[in-house]
Amino acid sequence: MSIVNKPGAISTWYLPGILSGLWLTLKYMIRNLFDKKKMPTLNYPEEVYQYGPRFKGNHILTVKKDGSIRCTACMLCATNCPAQCISIVAAESADQRVEKYPIKYEIDILRCVFCGYCEEACPVDAVRMGPEWQTAGLNGSSFSYDIQHLAYRPQLKGGILSRVDDEERHKFGI
Numbered sequence: 052m053s054i055v056n057k058p059g060a061i062s063t064w065y066l067p068g069i070l071s072g073l074w075l076t077l078k079y080m081i082r083n084l085f086d087k088k089k090m091p092t093l094n095y096p097e098e099v100y101q102y103g104p105r106f107k108g109n110h111i112l113t114v115k116k117d118g119s120i121r122c123t124a125c126m127l128c129a130t131n132c133p134a135q136c137i138s139i140v141a142a143e144s145a146d147q148r149v150e151k152y153p154i155k156y157e158i159d160i161l162r163c164v165f166c167g168y169c170e171e172a173c174p175v176d177a178v179r180m181g182p183e184w185q186t187a188g189l190n191g192s193s194f195s196y197d198i199q200h201l202a203y204r205p206q207l208k209g210g211i212l213s214r215v216d217d218e219e220r221h222k223f224g225i
């Protein structure tokens with residue numbers, strides 16, 4: 052298809068296009084000022100988007116009833132992680148019924164792709180992905196989440212209890 056611009060045609064003038072663009076901007080600006088409900092955007096950070104309950108946001112390491120970390124350092128999450136961003140160092144547990152526990156559990160959140168495989172792989176509900184999604188930080192170290200951050204950050208209000216209870220499992224011999 053060929054387009055022939057007729058000399059002198061109104062479409063070749065810039066001014067009508069510019070003015071209609073400015074009018075459109077002004078129209079939406081006035082509409083948004085007086086009818087905020089129709090605005091397609093949010094005034095972040097005053098207004099925060101609420102995602103659904105299945106949203107996979109920042110990781111949480113759950114805790115037991117005594118407040119200690121639930122993780123048994125089995126390495127299944129780290130093995131399943133496609134981004135290889137979970138690093139765990141295990142130590143022998145003093146509790147005879149639990150073989151190991153992590154002395155270091157770190158997630159490099161800049162490498163994480165938020166796929167949820169770690170959560171799926173964990174047999175004891177020790178790692179979960181929660182509703183938080185803000186990951187802003189001032190330097191590189193703030194993107195490496197350690198046990199203190201994953202299990203005991205202030206937003207978790209003392210820790211999130213695991214659904215898999217050791218006491219119950221030992222009672223039934225499993």
Ligand code: SF4
Nearest residue numbers: 132163164166167169
């Ligand atoms: S969400 Fe995916 S990429 Fe992120 S730590 Fe878990 S398994 Fe790895």
Ligand code: SF4
Nearest residue numbers: 122123125126128173
């Ligand atoms: S978080 Fe779960 S899967 Fe990962 S090491 Fe701990 S117990 Fe194993």
